[in-house]
Each structure stands twice: as structure tokens, then as C-alpha cells.
Amino acid sequence: MSARSKARKRALDILYQSDVRGDDLATTLAAEAKRAASEPAREASWLYAREIVDGVVDNRDEIDEQIITHARDWKIERMPAVDRAVLRIGVWEILFNTEVPTAVAIDEAVELAKEFSTDDSGSFVHGVLARIARAS
16 A cells, blocks of 8 residues: 555544544644654655645635535535545545546545445545546
8 A cells, every 4th residue: 555545544534533523623633643753654644644634624615615516416414424534535636736646536535435434435436526527
């Protein structure tokens, strides 16, 4: 697994944990930063995970608006928490990170959804992200 794939999983963990617990994302991120400081071998994945989470925080309104617009007949609050977090990561990579090709962002998001969410989540995430990519 590449460092960026590991970072996406870490970012997913942070976003999901904050969402499910109802904690402030800054608090969850600070706790993860403290943990990361004690794990220097995982520094590469931590740096990109932090970039993802910071990017989601900084662009949350626009990211969520894209998800709401392109998730046909799905309200964001009704989506599984894992799907919300995966979509936020994917949308941030597609719209705000020019270093990641769109196809890679979509593929990585789909893989996270398949691994950590429902049986239908992979195709759902793919459909939403593909529509966002076409519109951007």
C-alpha cells in the first residue's frame, strides 16, 4: 500500500471518528497529531492525511455542496458516515489537489468505500465522484 493510500485511510479515520462522535474536527485532529508524533515511521502518511483533513475543513461548504448536488436523491445527512467521509476526501482531491489525477482520486475513494462501508457504497461513491469530475 502506498504512503498516499495509507494517508487517505488515516484521513478517513479522522473524518469518520469526528463525525460519528460529534467531536470538533480540530480536537480529533489534535489527538491524531499527538499520536503521530510518537510514530515517526508513519510520518509520510501523516503529512498527507493532515493535508487532506485540513483541505476538507477549509473547503467543507463547497465540498458538501458538490456532494449534495451530485448525489442524486441522497441527503448528505442520510448517507452512511463512512460514505460521507470518503466522498469528502475524493471531492477534495478532485477539486483542490492538482497533484492527484482525477481517475486516481476516484479509484482510491471507491476502494476505501468497498473496504470500509456497505456492499453498494463502492458504486455509489464512484457515481457521485464521476458526476462531480465531469462537471468540474
